[in-house]
Amino acid sequence: MLSGKRIILGVTGGIAAYKAAFLLRALQKAGAEVRVTMTPAATRFVGTETFSSLSKHEVAVDVFPEKDSATDSWTQHISWAEWADLFVIAPCTANTLSKIANGAADNMLTSTVLAARCPLFICPTMDGEMFESPAVQKNLETVQEFGYHILEPEEGYLASGLEGKGRLPETNLILEKCNTVLSQYRSNGPLAGKKVVVTAGPTREHIDPVRFISNPSSGKMGFAMAKAAQNMGADVTLIHGPVTIEKPEGITTIEIESAQELFEQVQNHSDANVVIMAAAVSDFTPKETHQQKVKKDKADSSIQLKKTPDILSWLGDHKNDGQILIGFAMETENLLENAKDKLERKNADWIVANSLNDDDSGFASDKNKVHLLSKNDSIQIEGLKSEVARQVLSHIFKNS
Known part of the structure; x- marks a missing residue:
């Protein structure tokens, strides 16, 4: 403990x-x-x-x-x-x-x-x-x-x-x-007896066995959300991509690599009371994945891409009665406008939005500065990611 x-x-x-x-x-x-x-x-x-x-x-x-x-x-x-x-x-x-x-x-x-x-x-x-x-x-x-x-x-x-x-x-x-x-x-916590699913970290979309499309996500924010939910009494399942940070004790973890694998695991656990989509999911994946390393002298100069599954949209379309869906949005411009649009389009209950342009915010940092939005509410929270996670869930469930 x-x-x-x-x-x-x-x-x-x-x-x-x-x-x-x-x-x-x-x-x-x-x-x-x-x-x-x-x-x-x-x-x-x-x-x-x-x-x-x-x-x-x-x-x-x-x-x-x-x-x-x-x-x-x-x-x-x-x-x-x-x-x-x-x-x-x-x-x-x-x-x-x-x-x-x-x-x-x-x-x-x-x-x-x-x-x-x-x-x-x-x-x-x-x-x-x-x-x-x-x-x-x-x-x-x-x-x-x-x-x-x-x-x-x-x-x-x-x-x-x-x-x-x-x-x-x-x-x-x-x-x-x-x-x-x-x-x-x-x-006695606000999430006692609740099942919570958290996604975290990046996905990798392989071009061949040694090359892939990905992003710099460290998984720190998603892991902090999982730990905060656990501290509030939840039974937490953490589905995460390739990360190097230590896994939290007492939390069930499932490792995935691609967006498709993440989608399948989220579908398997979509009966949760709360779903927190903190993973940085690749929007595109190569149309063709080569089974052997592609040699430079034989490679094409372009890669054909296709869209990955929109996991948050799927969750919004298949939301259970009483289920709370929390999405994340990382932007480089028009943060609040894009976050509000995402909230509506994905049928999410809350969006946690942060900008890559802010200091002490975004990938790999131990700190974060976020806007927490719902259809009727909006607050700004900043600090260590562990504290941001606690405040986000405390605000959502009105229990500090």
């Missing part, structure tokens, strides 16, 4: 802060990418360099970081909140718990809590008498009413020298709780 997940680890100012370094390593070993945010008090127990070295990311402490910081934007708490699949605060002191319960935003950690769109999991850790105090117990009730998840501390020998309930639970228990929280989030 943690493999491929993006996790924010919040560390607050208690003696158990040193244990967060071991938790960070355990999360990484489980396959997660981890970023760390610390309260200023936490840095008195463990230096930021420890966590930045382990996480390979700069540690976020202040809302207004130093000017020479690699990430000097005061909006970093927003971008991190959009990035994360899970926010874990371990250890969480009584002070930070109180701030969370009352909506304070006086440092990067508490600000990111308020901006978070993902599940929040808190490990309250403090002296036993503090944990049992009426104020702390009331704050625990409050954050649970917010929908935040709590793993209660363990009993044992505390930093004060006393015995009591306040110790940070063992790392394996925290990992188990992380899995449980993510599982619950997925099972």
Whole structure:
């Protein structure tokens, strides 16, 4: 469950802060990418360099970081909140718990809590008498009413020298709780119980065994859509062309090469509740495919082409009741006009349109800038492709 997940680890100012370094390593070993945010008090127990070295990311402490910081934007708490699949605060002191319960935003950690769109999991850790105090117990009730998840501390020998309930639970228990929280989030997601088919990557139309017509699609956007659908609870089938990026875990994948092969697989899975056509499908294929390599001195100077199947049109013509059809459009000019026309002609419910002329958009980039259109709605979304995918599906299904 943690493999491929993006996790924010919040560390607050208690003696158990040193244990967060071991938790960070355990999360990484489980396959997660981890970023760390610390309260200023936490840095008195463990230096930021420890966590930045382990996480390979700069540690976020202040809302207004130093000017020479690699990430000097005061909006970093927003971008991190959009990035994360899970926010874990371990250890969480009584002070930070109180701030969370009352909506304070006086440092990067508490600000990111308020901006978070993902599940929040808190490990309250403090002296036993503090944990049992009426104020702390009331704050625990409050954050649970917010929908935040709590793993209660363990009993044992505390930093004060006393015995009591306040110790940070063992790392394996925290990992188990992380899995449980993510599982619950997925099972209650807007796509829970839905079958979703996503197409991704390029197609190849062979001229002969060593030459083909294709495009530069990396498959990153389609893979991001598949992962976002999975995180929202869907049973996802990903049909993709030749790509070099890593396949997402827990998702059924089907490899294809040509537009015809893609068409056949889409037809086989056209009973899905949602179909997301993110693949960059070749519009033309050679009329003749040679079985042997064509030698240069024997080759014609032109290649006769024929149109490939219009898969999105076929889906629009054969749409099931209640089925949602999401198409993609990449343009070099007249983006919105062409996207609206495609929406109508293909009988799609939504079109995700982006321009090759925009910076940080299009083929191979990790980022994207898109317009999401329906017959009655239009919004612009930009950011990492993973976040764009999440926002696209969240907007479509009205659940963030």
